[in-house]
Amino acid sequence: MSTLDRRSFLGSLIATAALAGSAPGRAQAASRRGRAPNILLLIADDLGDRDLGCYGHPTIRTDNIDKLACSGVRFTNAFVTTSSCSPSRTTMFTGKYPHATGAESLHVPLPEGTRILPDYLKEKKYWSANVGKLHLGPVGAAQFDLVLDSEWDWKQAMDKRPKDRPFFMAVGFHDPHRPYQPDTISDPAAASDTIVPPYLVDDTATRSELAGYYDEVTRMDREIGKIDSWLDENKLTDDTLVLFVSDNGMPFPRAKGSCYDSGVRVPMIVRWPGKASAGSVCDSLVSTVDLTPSMLSAAGIKADKGMQGRDATAMFANPATEIRDYVHVERNWHNHDDNQRGVRDRSFKYIHNGRPRVWTSSSDLMGSDSWTSLLAGRDRNELTAEQMRLFMVPRAAEELYDTERDPWEFVNLAGDPNYAGVLARLRDECADWRKATNDYPSERRYKDNLDRFTRTKYGKTSGAPEPYDGND
Numbered sequence: 051m052s053t054l055d056r057r058s059f060l061g062s063l064i065a066t067a068a069l070a071g072s073a074p075g076r077a078q079a080a081s082r083r084g085r086a087p088n089i090l091l092l093i094a095d096d097l098g099d100r101d102l103g104c105y106g107h108p109t110i111r112t113d114n115i116d117k118l119a120c121s122g123v124r125f126t127n128a129f130v131t132t133s134s135c136s137p138s139r140t141t142m143f144t145g146k147y148p149h150a151t152g153a154e155s156l157h158v159p160l161p162e163g164t165r166i167l168p169d170y171l172k173e174k175k176y177w178s179a180n181v182g183k184l185h186l187g188p189v190g191a192a193q194f195d196l197v198l199d200s201e202w203d204w205k206q207a208m209d210k211r212p213k214d215r216p217f218f219m220a221v222g223f224h225d226p227h228r229p230y231q232p233d234t235i236s237d238p239a240a241a242s243d244t245i246v247p248p249y250l251v252d253d254t255a256t257r258s259e260l261a262g263y264y265d266e267v268t269r270m271d272r273e274i275g276k277i278d279s280w281l282d283e284n285k286l287t288d289d290t291l292v293l294f295v296s297d298n299g300m301p302f303p304r305a306k307g308s309c310y311d312s313g314v315r316v317p318m319i320v321r322w323p324g325k326a327s328a329g330s331v332c333d334s335l336v337s338t339v340d341l342t343p344s345m346l347s348a349a350g351i352k353a354d355k356g357m358q359g360r361d362a363t364a365m366f367a368n369p370a371t372e373i374r375d376y377v378h379v380e381r382n383w384h385n386h387d388d389n390q391r392g393v394r395d396r397s398f399k400y401i402h403n404g405r406p407r408v409w410t411s412s413s414d415l416m417g418s419d420s421w422t423s424l425l426a427g428r429d430r431n432e433l434t435a436e437q438m439r440l441f442m443v444p445r446a447a448e449e450l451y452d453t454e455r456d457p458w459e460f461v462n463l464a465g466d467p468n469y470a471g472v473l474a475r476l477r478d479e480c481a482d483w484r485k486a487t488n489d490y491p492s493e494r495r496y497k498d499n500l501d502r503f504t505r506t507k508y509g510k511t512s513g514a515p516e517p518y519d520g521n522d
């Protein structure tokens with residue numbers, strides 16, 4: 051399908067879905083059931099914020115997610131709390147910021163006694179299942195009625211559900227996380243169809259990796275199409291709130307692991323027939339810390355007082371609703387140590403670098419072809435000034451970006467006197483948030499267990515990171 055054809059197709063879908071979703075019959079059907087809605091939470095792994103057809107990507111094939119967006123609300127300013135798998139998911143299931151859970155570092159399991167969403171849902175007799183990636187440790191897994199390792203087993207899980215109770219099913223896709231294979235799907239993307247962001251080197255190696263990423267996005271999309279068809283066949287669509295989201299940005303340098311929008315802004319779509327405005331777009335700020343309070347609200351359950359997120363369900367019904375002025379983000383240990391805290395409003399992003407004297411990125415990107423191309427370009431002095439920003443050491447202690455004028459966040463305005471007022475406002479907001487959420491000091495250090503450039507493992511290679519008393 052050409053780009054033009056795709057647009058026409060999407061346009062007709064939006065019109066059809068808006069009519070269907072706004073029909074009073076749907077709301078009546080849902081209320082007739084008189085019970086809490088089923089909740090289906092679809093979580094992509096490492097899917098970037100604009101890498102779906104419905105978010106304007108011209109070549110990635112995501113017809114099924116596009117269809118979901120056409121019959122629901124598509125959020126354009128949804129943010130995770132951290133660009134790292136396990137702590138991001140920790141937030142989604144607890145309604146708390148990573149540093150408030152004790153599991154802010156990668157692979158650190160939830161502490162004993164931590165309650166997560168499926169446990170709260172028991173108040174309304176929900177039956178719960180997780181299929182695929184969960185990444186919360188045994189304390190999290192034990193709170194589901196059923197846990198299956200493979201996301202492809204979602205139907206087996208659904209077949210086990212008691213039909214007289216509402217269900218909560220989380221599907222944790224492993225797509226489009228690395229590694230990539232050439233035979234992911236039978237009709238792979240062409241390297242020439244890839245769009246290379248300006249912080250990566252535009253060469254064959256990087257384009258080939260991007261094509262592999264696109265293929266996994268498409269594979270996930272096709273499975274979502276099967277799930278959606280199954281909901282329809284079982285007449286469950288009208289009674290099911292579907293929420294699609296990603297746990298962090300795309301797995302490429304200066305995206306995953308960063309506090310830039312390429313790392314922390316994610317796609318988010320909510321379909322809830324009769325309750326969510328069909329075929330609409332919401333530009334208001336929303337954070338994944340709001341997901342658990344929102345899903346509880348949808349189920350008619352009051353959020354726990356200790357939760358730090360907000361109920362976003364009013365945004366589902368009316369996408370013009372604003373529930374927050376700021377979203378907050380953080381970066382902690384991810385095989386190597388870091389401490390970043392950030393805050394963003396609709397126009398500006400502030401980042402405080404608590405450990406600026408070390409270079410940082412996501413550890414699982416090292417050894418990738420796109421990373422190798424950046425290293426080679428650096429060594430040959432062929433990188434652009436924007437690409438060289440990735441290797442900047444020391445980093446600025448503070449960064450400030452005008453995300454409207456400078457969406458790639460290349461021009462640091464922190465030292466520009468014209469923005470002193472914005473800087474002071476966001477710096478104060480960041481400090482207030484840290485205090486209110488009992489954040490730990492930026493000076494706390496942990497030992498790396500991977501070399502930052504070569505990915506060589508050393509020291510303690512699993513479990514919680516070890517404290518480090520160095521001062522670099």
Ligand SMILES: [Ca+2]
Nearest residue numbers: 095096135297
């Ligand atoms: Ca991830």
